Amino acid sequence: MTTAILLVGVGGQGTILASKILSEGLVSVGHDVKMSEIHGMSQRGGNVSTQIRYGDKVNSPIIGKGEADIIVAFEKMEALRWLEYLKPGGKMIVNDFEIPPAPVLMGVAAYPEGILEELSAKADVTTLRAGEIAERMGNARAMNIVLLGATVRAIAAVSDAIEGICWDEILRANIKPAFVELNTKAFTRGFEL
Amino acid sequence: MSEKKLMTGNEAVARGAWEAGLVFASAYPGTPSTEILENLVGYEDGPYTEWAPNEKVAMEAAIGASMAGVRSMATMKHVGVNVAADPLFTFAYTGVNGGMVLVSADDPGLHSSQNEQDNRHYADAAKLLMLEPSDSAEAKNYVKLGLELSERFDTPVLLRMTTRICHSKSLVPLDERTPVAYIPYERNIAKFVATPANARVMREKLIARFKDEQDYSNGEAVRLGVNRIEWASGQTEGERVGVVSAGAAYQYARDVFGDGASYLKLGVTWPMPIELVREFASGVDKLYVIEELDPYMEMKIKAAGIDCIGKEIIPEWDELNTDVVRRAVFGESAETLTADIKAVPRPPTLCAGCPHRGFFYGLSKRKDVVITGDIGCYTLGSAPPLSAMDSCFCMGGSISTGHGAAKAFEASGRDARIVAVIGDSTFFHSGVTSLMNVAYNGSRTVTIVMDNRITAMTGQQQNPGTGFTLQGEPAPQVDIPLLCEAIGINKDNIHVINPLNLDEVNKTLDHVLAAEEASVVITRWPCALKRFSAGDLAEFELERKVCVVDSEKCTRCKLCVKTGCPAIYGGEVVTINGDMCTGCDICIQICPFGAIREVTT
Incomplete structure (x- = not known):
């Protein structure tokens, strides 16, 4: 039995770091874990996806359509783009945050309206404003860790997979000392939402 | 039980090379292979590592290290092996002294490549023992095994990776480094000098070796669980x-x-x-x-x-x-959910503050030019709204395809001008010989060397023009104008400009497009994502500024939006994202109403 978590967003949003921390947490309590990421063009404003699968024995490092147990969208429209990867009955966490893509910036396409309503009508969706939460805590860049906290909460709600993980330790190992305190708080905040 | 660590395939290859006592590694950066050397450089008491100007140089350097009696490795993306194929094929004839592994990182799905060629065919064509890992633990083991098999069968070994192996993390059991004794070097003309007479003998051995390698694949590899x-x-x-x-x-x-x-x-x-x-x-x-x-x-x-x-x-x-x-x-698919509204595509774009934008904006306004492109961030100059590119084939190809097209236009009496655009690292990779051909065989090609002071597309690697090595140690810098002059470009036709100064871009384009002989324009400004060196800070005005729109003066003509800058949002009101903007000023220079100004942050 494997569980699949898909984190999607836009280059620069910190999805890869969040995925790395989550993966290391899962490894620390004995799960077999595979995580796949695509770099390259993503740094130039393209979309980014990182995929995590964990369980007793994981084969494929990537998640197919209809296979993700949880999708965490760091950007609203990316949630829409990746919806078909969600397993029916799966959970979606959506950051209510817009990053207009090039065609929208140039005025040749409109950023779709009613995304949250549409997603909520189709799936079990939790929405949060992680950008604002992180900003109020002192640094908008901690948005990814707020979302990580929310993801961990969503995992905890359906399984005991994360029991015993010492998140403080894993955050410390992955984040520069000056930002550890902020990010630890951001994680807790995301978890408690 | 040994410690297990979550590693990407690339990290695991670096670890395996270190554990196996590798002494020399060379590479040219290329997605998805780049992080192998970036990780290897971090190992204490690890091998010597270097960025080579191109994959052929990396391969040849690794061959030399092997011949001199140490374990060596060259790493590259799939298309890089095309560049390195010449020495590779003959090295398969001569065989090794120290073990040698070539890592080919293929890119099925073209996540970041111009083609999706299957490099397993190189094993067939060059007769190379080939290993294909399925996860990071195997990637680590196969580097070690590859180096052993290389020495045992006297052959270079091809380690064939793909994007999902390179960039996926899985658990890897760690071992310690086992130093390997240097193999003494002795001159061996019959083995390493591939003259026709020697190579005929080598070819026979190459064919004979196949039997032993096949026995290994059917036998010992099975006992080891590799097959x-x-x-x-x-x-x-x-x-x-x-x-x-x-x-x-x-x-x-x-x-x-x-x-x-x-x-x-x-x-x-x-x-x-x-x-x-x-x-x-x-x-x-x-x-x-x-x-x-x-x-x-x-x-x-x-x-x-x-x-x-x-x-x-x-x-x-x-x-x-x-x-x-x-x-x-x-014939079955998983059940999926579908939304009734569609997501807008999110294509990659030139970054906010990218120095290429200024030059491409100027170039995009020119009529009757054919723009031959190359491999790098600036290939994104082909995307709307700039759409300033006609072709892109391979590393270094812009100048030589441009030369051929210029000759063809000349022969057929057409009067389109050729503008070849190439990045600094790509120019060093294989553009120099192309420019030599332009000078030698005299085409009126305009060559633009987009010198953003770093190898940008693959994630900020040093190159022979940046002044630093892979380790970040100071190194000599290629003087591009002097190099162009030395290979035959008239000194008066070599211009170094600031690509973010549109007036300078336009005047220079007027000049070079009217020139009767080959010319070179070097657009020199650091990449917006670069961690600036002391030299950059001294040479360029890089203080952080941000552009803001004065909504009173803005008429929403959206000329600024047509630069394709991702920081400018052309909605009901035109706004500039202050977190992304670097104050490159391009929008200020093109706003006819003086509605954008710059503030220091």
Whole structure:
């Protein structure tokens, strides 16, 4: 039995770091874990996806359509783009945050309206404003860790997979000392939402 | 039990090379291979590592290190092997002294490449023992095994990776570094001097070696579990299913066929262990070959007279995944949710503050120019709204394809001008010889060297023009104007400009497009993502500024939006994202109403 978590967003949003921390947490309590990421063009404003699968024995490092147990969208429209990867009955966490893509910036396409309503009508969706939460805590860049906290909460709600993980330790190992305190708080905040 | 660590395939290759006592590694950056050397450089007491100007140089340097008696490695993306193929083929003839592994990182699905060629064919063509890992632990083990086999069979070994192996993390058991004694170097003309007379003998040995390598693939590799049969239990006679697979495809096959099928999992795919395949095939009733891209294994299996199902059902293009394999084999897909509204595509763009934008904006306004492009961030100059590019083939190709097109236009009496655009690192890679040809054979080509002071597209690697090595140590810098002059470009036709100054861009374009002979424009400004060096800070005005729109003066003409800058949002009101903007000023220079100003942050 494997569980699949898909984190999607836009280059620069910190999805890869969040995925790395989550993966290391899962490894620390004995799960077999595979995580796949695509770099390259993503740094130039393209979309980014990182995929995590964990369980007793994981084969494929990537998640197919209809296979993700949880999708965490760091950007609203990316949630829409990746919806078909969600397993029916799966959970979606959506950051209510817009990053207009090039065609929208140039005025040749409109950023779709009613995304949250549409997603909520189709799936079990939790929405949060992680950008604002992180900003109020002192640094908008901690948005990814707020979302990580929310993801961990969503995992905890359906399984005991994360029991015993010492998140403080894993955050410390992955984040520069000056930002550890902020990010630890951001994680807790995301978890408690 | 040894410590286990979550590693990408690239990190694991670096770890394996370190553990195996590697002494020398050289590479040219290329997605998805780049992080191998970036990780290897971090090991204490690790091997000597370097960025080479191109893959051929990296390969040759690794050959030299092997010949001198140490374990060596060259790493590159799939198309890089095309560049390195010349020395590679002959090195397969001479064989090694210290073990040598060539890592080819293929890119099925073209995540970040111009083609999705299947480099397993190089093993066939050059007769290279080939290993294909299916996860990070195997990637680490196969580097070590590859170096051993290289020494044992006196051959370079091809370690064939793919994007999903390079960039996926899985658990890797760690071992310590085992230093390997240097092999003494002695002059051996018959072995290493590939004259026709010597190479004929080498060729015979190369052919003879195949038998030993095939025995290994069918025998010892099986005992080691590198090639292995995983028999399913309890299959019904007449309905037994077997799957031959390797690399990432094995993982997808495992998920799709589950425990109900038997597997022949191959780590050594050249030579193919045909006797092992035959044994496996005789124990199943239906045999599938699941592999990405070309029918490489399938053709060999079918040529041996073994019946199997492969590319009749499995796509020959794009990367595979469980969904694709399941649909192909069982005709079924997972149930999915679909939204009634569609997401807008999110194509990559030149970054806010990218120095290429200023130059491409100026160039995009020119009529009757044919713009031959090259491989790098500036290939994004082909995207709307700039759309300033006619072609892009390969590293270094812009100048030489431009030269050929210029000659053709001249011969056919057409008066379009050729502008070849190439980045600094790409120019050093293989553009210099092309420019030499332009000068030598005299075409009126305008060559633009977009010198953003770093190898940007692959994630900020140093190169011979930046003044630093892979380790960040100071190094001599190529003087591009002097180099151009030295290879025959008239000094008066070499211009160094600031690409973010549109007036300078336009005047220079007027000048070079009117010139009667070849000219070169070097657009010199650092990449917006670069961590600036002291030299950059001294040379360029890089203080952080931000542009803001005065909504009173803005008429919403959206000229600024047509620069394609991702920081400018042309909605109801035009706004500039202060977090992204670097104050490059391009929008200020083109705003006819003086509605954008700059503030220091």
